[in-house]
Amino acid sequence: MTVRTRILVLVSAVAVLAAVGLASVLHASARAERRDHTQAGGPRVTPGTVTLTGHGRMVFRNMAWGPHRDELTSVPAADPSAARTASGVKCLRFYAASGTGVCLQAVHGPVSDTYRALILDARLRERARYDVPGIPSRARVSPTGHYAAWTAFVGGDSYAGTNFSTRAAIADTRTGRLIPTLESFRIVKDGHPYRAADANFWGVTFAADDRTFYATLATGGSTYLVRGDLRTRTVTALHTNVECPSLSPDGTRVAYKKRVKGAPKDAPWRLYVLNLRTMRETPLAETRSVDDQAVWRDDRTVVYALPGDYGADLYEVPADGSGAVRRISAAAVSPAYVG
Amino acid sequence: MYVADSRATAPASAEGVVRPTAGRRRAAVAPTVLALGTVSLVTDVSSEMVTAVLPLYLVTGLGLSPLGFGLLDGVYNGFSALVRLVGGHLADRGGGRHKWVAGFGYAVSAVCKPLLLLAHSLTAIGLVLAADRTGKGLRTAPRDALISLASTPESRGRAFGVHRAMDTAGALLGPLAAFLILRATVDGYDAVFTVSFCVAVLGVLVLVLFVPGGGRSGGPGGGPDGGPHGRPHGEPDGRSGTGDSPAAPASPASPAERPTLRAAVRLLRRRDLRRVTVCALLLGLATVSDSFVYLLLQRRLGVPDRWFALLPLGTAGAFLLLAVPLGRLADRVGRWTVFLAGHGGLLLAYGLLLTSWHGTALPYAVLVLHGGFYAATDGVLMAVASDGVPESLRSSGLAVVQTGQALARFACSLLFGAAWTVWGDRAALSGAAVALALCAAFSLTLRPKETVTA
Numbered sequence: 015m016t017v018r019t020r021i022l023v024l025v026s027a028v029a030v031l032a033a034v035g036l037a038s039v040l041h042a043s044a045r046a047e048r049r050d051h052t053q054a055g056g057p058r059v060t061p062g063t064v065t066l067t068g069h070g071r072m073v074f075r076n077m078a079w080g081p082h083r084d085e086l087t088s089v090p091a092a093d094p095s096a097a098r099t100a101s102g103v104k105c106l107r108f109y110a111a112s113g114t115g116v117c118l119q120a121v122h123g124p125v126s127d128t129y130r131a132l133i134l135d136a137r138l139r140e141r142a143r144y145d146v147p148g149i150p151s152r153a154r155v156s157p158t159g160h161y162a163a164w165t166a167f168v169g170g171d172s173y174a175g176t177n178f179s180t181r182a183a184i185a186d187t188r189t190g191r192l193i194p195t196l197e198s199f200r201i202v203k204d205g206h207p208y209r210a211a212d213a214n215f216w217g218v219t220f221a222a223d224d225r226t227f228y229a230t231l232a233t234g235g236s237t238y239l240v241r242g243d244l245r246t247r248t249v250t251a252l253h254t255n256v257e258c259p260s261l262s263p264d265g266t267r268v269a270y271k272k273r274v275k276g277a278p279k280d281a282p283w284r285l286y287v288l289n290l291r292t293m294r295e296t297p298l299a300e301t302r303s304v305d306d307q308a309v310w311r312d313d314r315t316v317v318y319a320l321p322g323d324y325g326a327d328l329y330e331v332p333a334d335g336s337g338a339v340r341r342i343s344a345a346a347v348s349p350a351y352v353g
Numbered sequence: 354m355y356v357a358d359s360r361a362t363a364p365a366s367a368e369g370v371v372r373p374t375a376g377r378r379r380a381a382v383a384p385t386v387l388a389l390g391t392v393s394l395v396t397d398v399s400s401e402m403v404t405a406v407l408p409l410y411l412v413t414g415l416g417l418s419p420l421g422f423g424l425l426d427g428v429y430n431g432f433s434a435l436v437r438l439v440g441g442h443l444a445d446r447g448g449g450r451h452k453w454v455a456g457f458g459y460a461v462s463a464v465c466k467p468l469l470l471l472a473h474s475l476t477a478i479g480l481v482l483a484a485d486r487t488g489k490g491l492r493t494a495p496r497d498a499l500i501s502l503a504s505t506p507e508s509r510g511r512a513f514g515v516h517r518a519m520d521t522a523g524a525l526l527g528p529l530a531a532f533l534i535l536r537a538t539v540d541g542y543d544a545v546f547t548v549s550f551c552v553a554v555l556g557v558l559v560l561v562l563f564v565p566g567g568g569r570s571g572g573p574g575g576g577p578d579g580g581p582h583g584r585p586h587g588e589p590d591g592r593s594g595t596g597d598s599p600a601a602p603a604s605p606a607s608p609a610e611r612p613t614l615r616a617a618v619r620l621l622r623r624r625d626l627r628r629v630t631v632c633a634l635l636l637g638l639a640t641v642s643d644s645f646v647y648l649l650l651q652r653r654l655g656v657p658d659r660w661f662a663l664l665p666l667g668t669a670g671a672f673l674l675l676a677v678p679l680g681r682l683a684d685r686v687g688r689w690t691v692f693l694a695g696h697g698g699l700l701l702a703y704g705l706l707l708t709s710w711h712g713t714a715l716p717y718a719v720l721v722l723h724g725g726f727y728a729a730t731d732g733v734l735m736a737v738a739s740d741g742v743p744e745s746l747r748s749s750g751l752a753v754v755q756t757g758q759a760l761a762r763f764a765c766s767l768l769f770g771a772a773w774t775v776w777g778d779r780a781a782l783s784g785a786a787v788a789l790a791l792c793a794a795f796s797l798t799l800r801p802k803e804t805v806t807a
Contacts, residue, residue, distance in 0.1 A: 020562045027558050031551035038548060039534055042541035049539060106413075126532035147661055149412045167412055168661060194657075211648065211773035211781075234774075280475035 052080035053324070056345065057098055064088045064101035066110045066136040069353040073115075075105055077325040078345035086117070086138065091311070091351055094328070094342045103138050107150050109309075110134070110350040112159030114187055118150035118166075131164050133187050142190050147181050152258065152307045153348070155187075156220030156227075161244070162187055163218035163227070182215035182229060184244070196229065196249065199242065203251040210234065215249075217258035217307050218242075221265050228259045228268060239268065239288070253293060257283070258307035260316070262333070266290055269298075269308040269316045269333060277303060285318065287333050296335040309349055319347045385503035386512045388563040389496060390519030395556035396459060397520055400485070401527025402549040403466065406535065410542045415473060432483075434756045436490035441752025444495035445612035451495040451502070451748055452566040458492025459560060461485070463553035469546045494752035499564065501739035501747060509739055510688050513732025514680020521673040525666065617749035625741030626750055630757050632796040633734060636696055637761025639789035641703075641769050641782070643668065646723060649706050652778060654716050664720065671724020672731075679728045680736075688737045695729025696793045698722045703786040707779065734758070 281303035504512035742750030
């Protein structure tokens with residue numbers, strides 16, 4: 015082949031490849047329009063006022079297609095399939111308690127997205143904001159509304175890297191002080207101080223005393239339920255194979271996802287409840303793999319998300335292992351029971 | 354490429370008569386090296402596009418939890434090393450099939466990109482990534498062999514420097530391209546993977562069209578050593594083993610050694626290659642992996658969380674800027690000197706991480722030293738190793754050195770992680786620093802025969 019032929023081959027190939035690439039980008043950007051159209055048979059969503067003190071309401075991220083996609087919406091907790099009221103505030107993850115909300119948002123930069131955590135007051139006005147160092151995963155507010163916590167995935171950096179780490183941060187919503195990562199806490203495992211480069215924390219849940227919290231610690235290929243102390247800045251490992259704990263309103267039990275033997279690698283979890291006094295584990299009636307930090311609707315019921323047609327749907331199941339699973343809401347994620 | 358080549362060589366050959374050193378410095382890089390650099394640049398754009406969005410895709414696109422996925426990496430490291438040796442050996446068989454083995458490696462990685470669109474479970478994605486890295490393992494040694502065969506022994510450091518700089522430029526551009534696509538679309542991961550595939554195909558095409566095949570017969574193709582400069586770049590010139598055959602003055606063995614598996618194993622009986630391999634192994638054992646360096650930067654120097662993702666860019670930027678100057682320097686003052694000086698830079702970086710001084714410039718200094726370490730060692734080591742391997746076994750020889758280094762670094766991350774757990778980060782890093790100093794001192798005594806006149 016002469017140089018001319020070769021350059022000709024190259025130029026025509028570049029033209030074909032560029033056309034294919036461009037077509038795929040155009041196809042993907044046309045999706046934006048489709049998602050702005052309300053889906054047929056989907057939930058009714060109307061703009062309105064959403065507050066974090068409204069009595070008997072469930073506030074969550076609406077995932078139904080249409081102009082209010084990804085906004086915080088509210089429905090009566092007793093009738094979650096009723097029409098949704100949309101707030102205009104967009105969040106990827108959300109939680110609220112005692113009139114304080116935490117909203118993990120994407121900030122669209124010129125090149126890539128960055129993420130931030132907003133602390134919201136009862137009328138969803140921003141009171142503080144923090145940078146989040148990676149993809150937001152979990153969000154929680156303490157029962158008093160005095161503390162907020164979130165977890166982010168921080169990506170690997172090697173070639174085709176698949177190593178991930180997590181950062182769990184806790185903010186004091188009264189003073190604004192931030193603990194950027196729980197990795198700065200002392201770890202006590204088996205009664206001894208423990209140090210590890212591979213320590214990762216995620217899924218913080220708070221007790222009502224403004225001092226105690228629970229979270230997942232992963233190290234050496236295992237996960238642990240840890241009890242943390244905000245005053246002594248210490249975490250103590252209590253139990254193994256616990257991820258994304260969620261403390262019951264009465265503070266006696268933890269709902270969590272547990273890796274079970276024999277489950278497929280990409281769907282390894284089942285929902286369990288651990289009694290913190292007896293350390294007895296109870297499997298719940300949900301048999302599918304749940305990758306969510308559950309929310310207690312009351313002392314008897316837990317609510318969680320599973321993948322659905324429009325992202326995720328919400329389900330509830332009794333917390334004592336009895337009963338059956340019930341779908342309560344389609345195209346919804348990150349619920350919080352307020353008021 | 355071609356235009357720049359002929360323009361730069363004309364004065365160089367005239368000057369070369371009078372001032373050989375200056376002439377060598379100004380001479381053009383062989384077109385084959387530029388073509389391979391382009392292939393690497395384009396391929397790295399493609400692969401880094403995928404790497405950059407993969408965490409986002411797994412978590413927000415597929416709703417998978419990426420934790421624990423890293424376990425695969427460890428297992429795969431060992432396999433990857435084996436693949437590299439196989440790639441090196443296959444490339445040497447049949448009188449130099451470097452181009453085709455490398456091309457196969459690039460093609461495998463290219464095919465993996467659209468497969469990512471079909472893989473929706475962790476296992477499937479893990480397999481696709483494993484195939485992708487098999488492609489990378491296969492192509493690395495033959496590609497480096499092509500670079501070394503296409504450049505003269507005196508300019509090899511710079512040739513590798515140019516290649517590594519182009520490679521790194523691609524790695525920096527890839528994430529940018531990927532995020533621009535995500536910005537222009539809604540959940541446009543399919544578009545990112547499709548574009549990444551198109552870019553990867555372009556890389557394979559550039560290799561097929563513009564890199565001369567036939568390994569040894571590729572020749573220097575327009576170096577300062579009297580190669581016909583007017584020849585179209587990348588045109589296979591059909592010469593083999595002519596007087597200016599690159600490795601001839603450097604390799605102590607007859608270049609006619611048959612590339613059998615046994616011959617590849619026998620390579621380690623050569624004193625020079627054995628010493629290079631031993632040094633690469635020892636120094637690799639004291640080279641703390643990148644992710645630990647960034648973690649240490651964050652913990653010990655208090656780099657804020659939001660900058661964490663940008664730390665690798667600092668290393669890559671320094672690598673990109675320093676690869677060519679340090680490659681040139683290696684050609685002039687001796688490659689082994691620069692290789693060891695690079696480890697000196699790494700030692701300095703460890704030292705800075707160990708100090709309790711918290712200046713604002715400190716993280717930058719560490720990143721520059723870290724990037725400088727790669728610039729002074731990555732390509733330069735291949736240039737050193739090339740001197741000790743006959744042409745007919747070039748791929749195998751380079752694969753042996755690379756594999757040794759990769760395995761040693763992997764062992765180092767395991768050891769370092771364990772030491773961190775038991776004694777804490779400061780003690781672990783101090784241990785690594787002492788080990789690095791000892792290995793560097795030992796390597797100083799093992800200096801292989803230099804072929805470069807300083």
